[in-house]
Amino acid sequence: MADLQVSIGALKMKTPVMVASGTFGYGPEYAQLVDLNQLGAIVVKGIASEPTKGNPPPRTFETPSGLLNAIGLPNPGVEGFITEYLPFLRQHTVPVVVNIWGRTIEEYVAVARRLSEADGVHALEVNVSCPNIKEGSALFGTDLDAFTRVVEAVRAATTLPLIPKLAPNVADIGAFARAAENAGADGISLINSLPAMAVNIETRRPELGNGTGGLTGAAIHPFAVKMVWEAARAVQIPVIGIGGITNARDALEFLIVGAHAVAVGTASFTDPNTALDVTAGIADYLDRHGYPSVDALRGTLKWER
Amino acid sequence: MADLQVSIGALKMKTPVMVASGTFGYGPEYAQLVDLNQLGAIVVKGIASEPTKGNPPPRTFETPSGLLNAIGLPNPGVEGFITEYLPFLRQHTVPVVVNIWGRTIEEYVAVARRLSEADGVHALEVNVSCPNIKEGSALFGTDLDAFTRVVEAVRAATTLPLIPKLAPNVADIGAFARAAENAGADGISLINSLPAMAVNIETRRPELGNGTGGLTGAAIHPFAVKMVWEAARAVQIPVIGIGGITNARDALEFLIVGAHAVAVGTASFTDPNTALDVTAGIADYLDRHGYPSVDALRGTLKWER
Amino acid sequence: MHCVTAEVIHQEVVHGGYRVLQLRAPDLVPHVQPGQFVHVRVPHMEAAVLRRPFSVYKADGDVLQILYKGVGKGTRTMTFLAPGDTLSLLGPLGHGFPTLQPGNDPILIAGGYGMAALYLLARQLPVKGVAFFGGRSAPDILCVPEFEALGWDVRIATEDGSLGTAGRVTVLMDDWWAARSHDAAHVEAYACGPNGMLQAVAARAQQHDWTAWVSVDRNMGCGVGACLTCVLKTRTPEGDWVWQRSCTEGPVFDSRQIVWDAEGAS
Amino acid sequence: MHCVTAEVIHQEVVHGGYRVLQLRAPDLVPHVQPGQFVHVRVPHMEAAVLRRPFSVYKADGDVLQILYKGVGKGTRTMTFLAPGDTLSLLGPLGHGFPTLQPGNDPILIAGGYGMAALYLLARQLPVKGVAFFGGRSAPDILCVPEFEALGWDVRIATEDGSLGTAGRVTVLMDDWWAARSHDAAHVEAYACGPNGMLQAVAARAQQHDWTAWVSVDRNMGCGVGACLTCVLKTRTPEGDWVWQRSCTEGPVFDSRQIVWDAEGAS
Ligand SMILES: Cc1cc2nc3c(=O)[nH]c(=O)nc-3n(C[C@H](O)[C@H](O)[C@H](O)COP(=O)(O)OP(=O)(O)OC[C@H]3O[C@@H](n4cnc5c(N)ncnc54)[C@H](O)[C@@H]3O)c2cc1C
Ligand SMILES: Cc1cc2nc3c(=O)[nH]c(=O)nc-3n(C[C@H](O)[C@H](O)[C@H](O)COP(=O)(O)OP(=O)(O)OC[C@H]3O[C@@H](n4cnc5c(N)ncnc54)[C@H](O)[C@@H]3O)c2cc1C
Ligand SMILES: Cc1cc2nc3c(=O)[nH]c(=O)nc-3n(C[C@H](O)[C@H](O)[C@H](O)COP(=O)(O)O)c2cc1C
């Protein structure tokens, strides 16, 4: 059987299939349904330095083959996370990646520093790309300078494997990927949700309580594949492919265009076991095609131009 | 019955529902199925100064609620268009909008100038955003300076109503909308297809002959609505909302967030009569809600923040 | 909590567009508590990424029943389900109704599918009392013989007067309360129905010092507490408020906990 | 060309997974020419934006028939169609087969659904001749009694030898040609099947100076010439090449016109 292990810097995973931030809670939520220890890693919902309430409902809205969300990053704050959820997660062997965010660079640094002291955190994913924050945080995702500054600052604050998560609504994703690499990131993940909105034509109000939100799910998969391909060609550090994975085929596309690993998001809502089904499908594919490992398949896209 | 007429500068349309470039041929293709004179306008497939062959097949690939295409802008060239298709179009009352493109500013100017002399062309839509051109034309869509230069040059070359069509893969669509307005455009249209790709995991080759392509169809509608909303708030000139319209509801969302008119693209492939069904649905909605005209509904989104 | 493939055994129209769907789900049935729900992946709806939540109407042996109405894309697609079809079922989910405090006098208030959502509770409660059923019109009143067979005193109000008293169910409740002896036992109310009805029940609970358990209907994503879609504004002991997940902390809440503002319980 | 709602009258399995779908389409049937196709909007496939193209197998009275096999998403969904279901049908589309030049000797070459695609032509041709049918295995050989009933001399080759001669259909063709008297009439070949088969027919047409009409199978978008999806590389009289649309200028082309390179006819 093919070797499914992959590494993102010092983050070692038994499989290349993670679950994406915000779509799998903090661990306990799906634990009765999914064997957490079989996941490559669990990326928890975004954590900030202080507790946050999040956006008014409606917070999600279904669109053709997609989901619009404006959850607004509610979270128990870094202390709340450490006391409420880390003890549970520490009872498992699955690596824990904490997705972090802030309104200012100082807030990013604070949460990164605090998590670096905690026991049971295996990597940090830096969310610069959430479209649902008002206080200027969105800028971190689309302004190359602001992005570089936040990654550099978090890098200086932690020795944990650092994975900036790129915003997809930029013209040149390669530039952001390179900036992350130059700032000392151990890997990058992409894509976060795509800014979008829906309007109720009877009320003439947005369908989301927050007005606009982020589009995710199968609808965005071909867009995400292109983004991941471009990012992977721009850098040497590992890339985590995210966006619209619903089956092993979707995940394999990301690996073939150059991703080291993938994360399943929205599809867990449709079927909680998607990540494990995808894992099994990848293993089967590698065996059928004679690849000894995930790494052997990576970046094998046949394309010259 | 509500007044469906709308204007984009000197372009007067009987209804706000156009058919989008590249999805309705040059007119004759759907003429047996759709009464062309009931369309707001027909936007023909992109025309260049010289004939072009386009990309190798496969040129389209179906994705969840979407379509990936890399047709590559094959066209008979401006002279070919004038002799082969304009005589047919002149037999109809439907306004003809010619979508133009070039590899250089000079090529844009040449085709614009030639069409301005031709009889039966009612407006020009400037395609700066096609992701399937190699020679640097893609830059026109995502580089603000290049974009401004091409719009200014075409503006100087024609007195026809001028409608730059914006590329969606930019961080700040408002900036491009304003640049178009400042350069003297009569309106703007958006969105063009979203750069994307799909990979065949058995062959490990891209599913499209061109490698990458553009994503269109219902999948991208919520993304397009947000783009159109932002663009409409940025400028005074009319906006044409395009992207994923499959029914009147989708089109009404564009009007409510501020579009003057809309264009139906991919959905014509699914159902050739989509544009006329959408028109009927809009008329019905306006009557049911007591709006005297399309213009009265425009930009009535209830949203304060 | 399980995610299983369930087979459709039977589907039939009750009336007024309401249908009962019978599913074979042996792994789920034994665990169902009154007021819990299941999250259904509707088959043949390939463009939908979300499941649809339904209260468990009945759960006996290995058969789980749902009572629903075709109101949108998913529920209309469900009307085509036929015996032999299979679907994915996630559940049982959520916190159901607590049992009656000894000595309390139970009442039920239901609208629409709320009658189905209260059935298991109605069967399980050790003491029966009055059940107030409200709806727009006669076809919206469901399950009356079943509740009566369990020993409930069913009182009906329809807005158009086509069945029972004309008007809102609250009128029935107010009349009942007015006629009630003042030294009778403490009232414990169980309600499921449209938001307006729940809010009216909450107002009376507040005013008359009832205990009222309301089962709220919020759009849901994951159904298991992970996505934070289904939140409801609730009071904290400290006088502040927090969002609570109706899929996990709910769908049943103590009515006094809920902040009934436009944003929180819309 | 019409876009109509057609009702499913009947669907049945032929064998080997092939099915015949009968549709009531009175507006279309009278206009169908042999070799034309219809573009089907498969119902209950809400995430699909494209129609699916199928050759017209039979068209009589107000009934149009399609012979197909469930190979992917759309065709597998079609297998669930039952009498009374309706679907949107666009057609008839494309340029079909030209009729035989007087004095010529017709042959047919078919693989897979190509047997269905040639049936109307086989019926209409004023002279009958040899029909070469090829497939992987016996179940891939279709419609033989019907072609024989029309007076065709059907010769069969299967790759696994389970029916007729073992091997490719080209072997049959070559044997037939070798045995043929050299002063016989000019051969006019009509072919529909996998690309490799068509290319083999084209090579023989070239070599033996036959006229060969081949119906190509290209992925399609609009089906009416608007989207430029379905193009095929063809020679121009000037020695250059152009893309031609197989939905409009085709699906039937003169084999000499086609540039059989990897890019053009893959
Ligand atoms: C805990 C709970 C129990 C429920 N029990 C029942 C029941 O027993 N019988 C019954 O008929 N209905 C019940 N509902 C309501 C039922 O979930 C909705 O009618 C259904 O989701 C509508 O889906 P649709 O695709 O037909 O509608 P659409 O409007 O097409 O759905 C679009 C989206 O909105 C959501 N949505 C739409 N209406 C509702 C609603 N009223 N509540 C929650 N989400 C909604 C859908 O889930 C979907 O995500 C319950 C809801 C909840 C939250
Ligand atoms: C002119 C013409 C006539 C045809 N006649 C018949 C017929 O009579 N009987 C029959 O069984 N089949 C016929 N085909 C092939 C048939 O169209 C495909 O089998 C069908 O489109 C597959 O759709 P799917 O959703 O099942 O497959 P999927 O692979 O899921 O389809 C995905 C996409 O690829 C396209 N596609 C996949 N395979 C083919 C193919 N072989 N040809 C064209 N497009 C394809 C689909 O149309 C769709 O857009 C014909 C094709 C053409 C072009
Ligand atoms: C409900 C929801 C909540 C999310 N919350 C977060 C978050 O807190 N932090 C983050 O970086 N991404 C968040 N995301 C984005 C996902 O991690 C992922 O990048 C995105 O959903 C694309 O993947 P998908 O298409 O597989 O869902 C969220 C997505 C959804 C649907």
Ligand SMILES: Cc1cc2nc3c(=O)[nH]c(=O)nc-3n(C[C@H](O)[C@H](O)[C@H](O)COP(=O)(O)O)c2cc1C
């Ligand atoms: C097959 C195809 C060809 C297209 N060709 C052109 C083109 O030549 N010029 C152009 O500006 N846009 C072109 N487009 C983009 C459409 O005009 C439209 O902007 C896009 O499809 C989004 O709308 P939709 O989602 O309704 O299809 C093409 C789109 C498709 C699907």
Ligand code: FES
């Ligand atoms: S539905 Fe996801 S948290 Fe409740």
Ligand code: FES
């Ligand atoms: S399928 Fe659209 S041009 Fe042929």
